[in-house]
Amino acid sequence: MKDILKLTLVLFLICAIVAGVLGAVDLITRDRIEAYQTAKSNAAKAAVMPVDVQEGEQPYENVELKDLGIDTTINANGQKIKILSVSRAANGAGYVVETEFSGAQGTLVMMVGVDPELRCTGISITQHSETSGLGANAASTAEVGVNFRSQFIGVDQTVQLKKAGGEIDALSGATITSRSVTNAASAAIRFVEALQSAN
Amino acid sequence: MSVTEYISIAIGAILINNFIFSQFLGCCPFLGCSSKVETASGMGLAVVFVMGLASAICYVVNEFILVPLGLAFLKTLAFILVIAALVQFVEMFLKKAVPSLYSALGIYLPLITTNCAVLGVVLLNVQNGYDFLGSVIYGITGGIGFLVAIVLFASVRERIQFSDYPECFEGFPICLISAGLVALAFMGFSGMKIF
Amino acid sequence: MNFKRQLKEGVITNNPILVQQLGMCATMAITTSLFNGVGMGLSVLIILTCCNVVVSAVRRFIPDQIRLAIFVVIIAGFVTIVDLLLQAYIPALSESLGVFIPLIVVNCIIIGRAEAFCQKNPVGPSFVDGITQGLGYTVVLIVMCVIREFLGSGRFGGGLIDAVKGFTLDGTGSGIQLFNAEYGASILTLPVGGFLTLGFIFAAMQAALKKAAKNKAERGDDEEEEEEDE
Numbered sequence: 001m002k003d004i005l006k007l008t009l010v011l012f013l014i015c016a017i018v019a020g021v022l023g024a025v026d027l028i029t030r031d032r033i034e035a036y037q038t039a040k041s042n043a044a045k046a047a048v049m050p051v052d053v054q055e056g057e058q059p060y061e062n063v064e065l066k067d068l069g070i071d072t073t074i075n076a077n078g079q080k081i082k083i084l085s086v087s088r089a090a091n092g093a094g095y096v097v098e099t100e101f102s103g104a105q106g107t108l109v110m111m112v113g114v115d116p117e118l119r120c121t122g123i124s125i126t127q128h129s130e131t132s133g134l135g136a137n138a139a140s141t142a143e144v145g146v147n148f149r150s151q152f153i154g155v156d157q158t159v160q161l162k163k164a165g166g167e168i169d170a171l172s173g174a175t176i177t178s179r180s181v182t183n184a185a186s187a188a189i190r191f192v193e194a195l196q197s198a199n
Numbered sequence: 200m201s202v203t204e205y206i207s208i209a210i211g212a213i214l215i216n217n218f219i220f221s222q223f224l225g226c227c228p229f230l231g232c233s234s235k236v237e238t239a240s241g242m243g244l245a246v247v248f249v250m251g252l253a254s255a256i257c258y259v260v261n262e263f264i265l266v267p268l269g270l271a272f273l274k275t276l277a278f279i280l281v282i283a284a285l286v287q288f289v290e291m292f293l294k295k296a297v298p299s300l301y302s303a304l305g306i307y308l309p310l311i312t313t314n315c316a317v318l319g320v321v322l323l324n325v326q327n328g329y330d331f332l333g334s335v336i337y338g339i340t341g342g343i344g345f346l347v348a349i350v351l352f353a354s355v356r357e358r359i360q361f362s363d364y365p366e367c368f369e370g371f372p373i374c375l376i377s378a379g380l381v382a383l384a385f386m387g388f389s390g391m392k393i394f
Numbered sequence: 395m396n397f398k399r400q401l402k403e404g405v406i407t408n409n410p411i412l413v414q415q416l417g418m419c420a421t422m423a424i425t426t427s428l429f430n431g432v433g434m435g436l437s438v439l440i441i442l443t444c445c446n447v448v449v450s451a452v453r454r455f456i457p458d459q460i461r462l463a464i465f466v467v468i469i470a471g472f473v474t475i476v477d478l479l480l481q482a483y484i485p486a487l488s489e490s491l492g493v494f495i496p497l498i499v500v501n502c503i504i505i506g507r508a509e510a511f512c513q514k515n516p517v518g519p520s521f522v523d524g525i526t527q528g529l530g531y532t533v534v535l536i537v538m539c540v541i542r543e544f545l546g547s548g549r550f551g552g553g554l555i556d557a558v559k560g561f562t563l564d565g566t567g568s569g570i571q572l573f574n575a576e577y578g579a580s581i582l583t584l585p586v587g588g589f590l591t592l593g594f595i596f597a598a599m600q601a602a603l604k605k606a607a608k609n610k611a612e613r614g615d616d617e618e619e620e621e622e623d624e
Binding site: 231313 | 415416417418419420422423462463466467470471473474477478493496497499500501502505581584585586587588589590592593594596597598600601604
């Protein structure tokens with residue numbers, strides 16, 4: 001019995017010391033980690049909707065989706081698109097919608113900028129696991145990727161691939177990826193429409 | 200989360216993002232404990248059990264203790280302690296209930312504690328933001344993925360014993376190469392559409 | 395025990411990956427660019443050294459029955475510290491290594507060294523052991539990265555060379571393109587490549603060790619004595 005007490009005490013003591021040290025490290029690093037996370041998500045949003053603000057001001061304001069009562073899963077041309085977050089640009093230039101959907105290989109996360117006239121201001125893929133050289137071109141910084149994404153500037157919610165009678169040229173060899181990206185852009189615009197009419 | 204999401208988590212964990220062949224979690228017991236199909240299946244079942252249980256408990260610990268108290272940075276520490284205690288429990292249980300399996304698994308049972316698949320699954324649950332049911336499903340199906348992989352690989356290994364290969368590949372290297380080939384087969388699942 | 399001998403043990407004759415066969419998961423998973431490999435190797439080196447020193451310093455106070463639990467707690471502590479520091483100061487590395495940083499907790503190398511070495515040795519040798527074993531681990535990671543990067547995408551030093559050049563640690567940049575990526579065997583950058591590359595490195599190591607042992611046997615005991623003199 002005495003042994004067990006002693007063992008428990010030693011283990012508890014070590015855990016307490018380690019937890020204390022970790023608490024201290026967390027205090028030091030927490031601000032930096034948070035600042036980095038914000039900077040990163042702001043950079044991704046700025047890629048689709050640049051906003052100039054004074055230093056110290058936040059360029060984007062997060063819209064709380066839970067209180068709105070809008071369905072965050074949107075069915076676009078038969079594909080389910082999940083809306084992860086929406087933020088409003090501080091200068092009233094529109095909204096940045098973060099969407100999640102499945103592509104040809106795995107899940108993609110994409111930022112879509114939408115202006116108040118319900119036109120797309122640009123798309124940027126922040127996460128993907130598409131085939132390199134084919135679907136991955138949708139996210140690449142090479143010419144083919146930039147050209148593909150720039151097609152989305154100015155489109156509205158009826159956006160479609162050329163194969164389906166629309167205006168977007170699919171990436172060669174990556175129709176599935178191109179179609180899901182197009183569907184996500186359309187879903188994001190429709191979500192903003194619902195958001196505006198709810199307000 | 201909807202039913203289709205749960206199904207896609209399950210299929211993803213077993214086939215598409217198999218813990219061993221595409222995420223490299225749990226390679227040590229996978230390579231160390233796969234020389235016989237019997238031991239491999241025992242080990243795999245123990246892992247399924249521990250991973251399911253660990254996912255459930257760690258979800259509760261994280262959601263109701265660590266996050267409300269703002270102690271999320273302690274999660275690695277808390278999770279590994281939970282897992283260590285759990286493994287101890289499974290070990291005591293097997294010793295009493297299935298002594299034959301207990302003696303077959305030998306030293307590998309305590310090693311489940313240091314199986315990165317177990318710690319990996321609970322950390323991934325938090326990272327992917329799964330709810331309670333989602334976490335448990337991911338844990339169990341991830342374990343099943345491990346079981347499938349290790350049993351398949353053990354059968355391959357039983358055949359390697361009778362095959363001819365260069366001397367310097369004796370033992371570990373040939374295992375790695377054949378594991379690579381099995382992984383190549385699993386890549387075939389990667390294009391599968393879920394929903 | 396001296397430094398040279400321990401170094402030889404850590405890097406070659408008792409290499410944590412190639413001889414002790416520990417810590418394979420991360421070795422295969424993250425060795426896709428030199429930036430990741432060096433980052434992971436150094437993280438493990440730092441954690442291993444810290445844990446070795448602490449475990450060896452408190453080894454007399456640890457009750458035998460619960461020593462593993464205490465080792466794990468100490469290791470988890472250091473791993474979390476490194477994880478938080480990386481997230482704060484080198485976020486790109488933290489992102490590309492992902493879940494494999496917290497998973498260093500269950501990397502058998504660290505608990506294995508605590509159990510096999512630091513329990514029985516004073517602080518000094520344990521410190522050296524941490525560094526040499528960590529170096530052994532890093533060397534294998536670097537070799538893996540170089541092979542997989544070169545054959546897989548025709549590059550060398552992805553992320554790292556740019557980091558050194560511009561003093562930025564954002565992990566971007568593709569290093570030096572040695573040949574067109576289209577001609578690379580891209581299978582080596584996929585998970586399968588991890589298994590295959592490590593298998594071949596293992597085989598090469600086994601062949602080399604066998605040859606060395608043979609030479610040694612032929613030359614007799616001369617070398618043994620020589621080594622002790624060093």
